[in-house]
Amino acid sequence: MDLKSSHGAPVLTDSAPLSKSRLGGHHGLLPYSPSGAPFSKNLRLSIPKKKFGFLDDVRSIGWLDAMKSSSPPHKTFNKDSNIDLSSPDPEAASLTWLLKFPSALASFEQIANFAKGKRIALFLDYDGTLSPIVENPDNAVMSDDMRSAVKNVAKYFPTAIISGRSRDKVYEFVGLTELYYAGSHGMDIASPVRQSISDDDPHCIKSTDTQGNEVNLFQPAREFLPVIDEVFSSLVKSTEDIKGATVENNKFCVSVHFRNVDEDKWEAVGECVEDVIKKYEDRLRLTQGRKVLEIRPKIDWDKGKALVFLLESLGLSNCDDVLPIYVGDDRTDEDAFKVLRDRNCGYGILVSKAPKESDAYYSLRDPSEVMEFLKSLVTWKQSSVL
């Protein structure tokens, strides 16, 4: 694994751009694009690409606009057509987007064809993918139906959850022992013990899981634990007078939620965060998710690196016989989509109703479609072994 190390931790050398050109170089896995599609060639989707770090956005456009830019207001969808009515030509924009990111359900046969003769390995984000987005992060429980769909799919395919939550928290929500878990945006991975991975790696420690199995804990940001705890306490204090603001300790990162804060106080939330983290400028970085600001160690590690680590730890890194599929809804999932795209090995599936730029190949609209997709994988696998 290509990991630059300094003072024992992998160091972030550059802030990677979120998206790159989707054209060329990946022909083997490009999804089917219907010809003669019913949309005008002149229509272009105007979706801003993220080129710089979030603090650079703040410096150029201010806190409020930066926070708004990645937390677009809830769109109004026509009940029958599910089309965004707030855009000038929503129907065309939606169709154009679906041509670029076809539905993984509508394209299921094509995905299944690519998977023939390969082992599918599944990687799932949690919030917004397995559970719907809700106002209070503590209430983001997974439905029993979804749990049973994930349990079933894991009988046939190695399945891992890669979440921004702490590993313990996401396990508490999911509660399935048959999965692999990575928390804190991949900075806390529990995987089976494999000598080649764990030998001599200072970030790996052997531990025991809830069932008494020996596991390998990979925690590349362990040295940041005291800083993260310090920042968490300071943020709880500094945001206590902002109604609706909450701070979540995700062990190796901290989330500052502003979903329930009046928009005229968003800037105040941003300023609290800036005040607290400015003295850690060389050690921490700031990113943004869905109405959440996230403070993370400045190390070269993300969900994409976690995906590669898990593939290696599970003995699934050979692209010739493994097809990794990563399903996620958030900006942080883009790092994993990009890894699959760059390696030309596997598919990213973006969960979104609204057109967004992405390095995924396919899309699903919401967690209920994710559940349908998981069920389809099981049905397909069962029928192919008959």
Ligand SMILES: O=P(O)(O)OC[C@H]1O[C@H](O[C@H]2O[C@H](CO)[C@@H](O)[C@H](O)[C@H]2O)[C@H](O)[C@@H](O)[C@@H]1O
């Ligand atoms: O990587 P994920 O599993 O998607 O975690 C990302 C963040 O998800 C949670 O926040 C988001 O979901 C909440 C519950 O639906 C919602 O209230 C919040 O506005 C969203 O940002 C979680 O609370 C964060 O800590 C995670 O980083």
